[in-house]
Amino acid sequence: MTPTTQTSALMGNYAPPAIELVRGEGPYVYSADGREYLDFTAGIAVCNLGHAHPAVTEAIIRQAGLIVHTSNLYGHALRGQVAARLAELSRLDQVFFCNSGAEANEAALKLARKAAAMRGEADRVRFVSLPGGFHGRTFGALSVTPKPAYHAGFEPLLPECTAPETFEAAVEAIDERTAACIVEVVQGEGGVHPVPTEVLRAIQARCRAKGALLIIDEVQTGVGRTGTFFAYEAIGLEPDIVTMAKGLGNGVPIGAVLARKDVAAAFTPGSHGSTFGGNLLAMAAAQAVLEHVAAPDFLAHVRRVGAYLQQQLTSRFPEVTGRGLMWGITVPDASAFVQKAAEAGLLLTAVAPTRVRWVPPLIIDTSHVDEAMTKIQALV
Ligand SMILES: Cc1ncc(COP(=O)(O)O)c(C=O)c1O
Incomplete structure (x- = not known):
């Protein structure tokens, strides 16, 4: 069946989808033509609590009946509560809310530059990222994403961004002019490759030695995906800034930047913002997500x-x-x-010509794993 979403009114930046999904329940999704699928994509590592999770659905409906959006001109207790919980979980101090992973990384890069400027280090403007890293498609996030295919036709990108060809060279590249180094603990879009622990520790040590900030991009790995709330916890890293998105809203668009107080202080009134950031539907969903996933x-x-x-x-x-x-x-x-x-x-999703990613909802049990293995029996 040809999905009705395959219309000429949509831009051509996505491959035309072969399946049209209309409903989901737990780890299962259902297509317009009535087929059931076991969903081990979870909306690209987003629906960590599965589809139509009762607590998330209830939180969204409740909030929608009260007030959906106020902008940041007005306060709301939910925003402070979700921020406080994230601060507690990360052991960082303050949070900026936005709407996606790329936006979170964009804000983190800006925050790192401004924090340096406010310390009087006007020359500390460089960003270092890792080979195989992925941080999003906005100009800043793309500039620290060293994938030539994603750059093609969009240059010039942000200056002062470097992603050397080896991890060792990336460590070396962190210097006195580096505002921040941005890393993933497990490179998701790069093929689901954990960055070696010793490399991550060397990056942190070098950042400390050179006065650069360490940004950990937990957009894909955060919210329990790797078995701890944040992936960096398992290796004892202490980032200065953490970015989040995907699983935090279980499908409601959200992004977040978490930072230490002295770094966060660079975001003074008017310095950065987002109309939808901290949107109350997203906050309600995130609160429900955190209640379950952080247990x-x-x-x-x-x-x-x-x-x-x-x-x-x-x-x-x-x-x-x-x-x-x-x-x-x-x-x-x-x-x-x-x-x-x-x-x-x-x-499932293909993340490279020969790499397939498995990111099921975190609510699955071993019977769903068995069911997945039965389904691919003929392909092994
Ligand atoms: C590690 C990482 N950072 C950033 C992003 C970009 O997030 P978004 O697509 O929400 O902009 C992604 C998306 O896959 C990601 O995996």
Whole structure:
């Protein structure tokens, strides 16, 4: 069936989708032509509590009946409550809300530059990022995303951004002119590759030594995806700035930048903003998400089911890498594999020509993993 979304009124920046989804429940989604799929894409690592989660749905409906949007001209207790919870979970101090991962990274880069300027370090303007990293598609976020295919036709990008070809060279590149180094703990779009712990620790040490800020991009890895609330917790990093989005709203658009107080102080009134940032529907959804995902039992569940998924994948595929419920496998042709899996009733994403990503909702149990393995039996 040709999806009705395939209309000439939509710009051509996405490949035409083969499936039109109209409903979801837990880890399952249903297409317009009535098929059921086990959704191991979770809206690209977004719907961590699955589809139509009762607590999130109830929170959205309740808030929609009260007030959806006020802008930041007016206050609301929800905004402060969600910010305080994120500060508590991250051990950082203050939060800026926006609407997406790219926006969060954009704001983080601006914050890092302004924090340096406010310290009187006008020359500290550079950004260092890692090979294989992905931080979004706005000009700033794209400038620290070293993927030539994504740059093509959009240059010139932001000056003073460097992403050396090796991790070691990236560590070396952090110098006295570096405002910040931005990293993912597990490179999701880069193929689901965890960055080696010693590299992350070396980056943190070098940032400290050179006076640069460490931004950890938890847009994909945050909100329990890797088995701890933030992926950096598992390796004991202490970032100056953390960016979030995706799972935080379980599908309601949201982004957040978390920072230490002395860094956050650079965002003085009027220096940065977003009409929709801190939108009350997003805040209501985020509050419900945090109540569930940040619970120690829930995170233990992610680690337990994640270990089972890893074991099942490892017995079938080469180069199984990831953490928690975020895994990548290597296959000869990722697009063909994803298409055949969908035909068998399992949704997955291709993140590279030979890499397939598994990011199911975090609410799945081992029976869903077994069901996924049965569906791909003929493809292994
Ligand atoms: C690590 C990371 N950062 C940033 C982004 C960009 O987020 P968004 O698509 O919400 O702008 C993504 C999206 O996949 C991501 O995985």
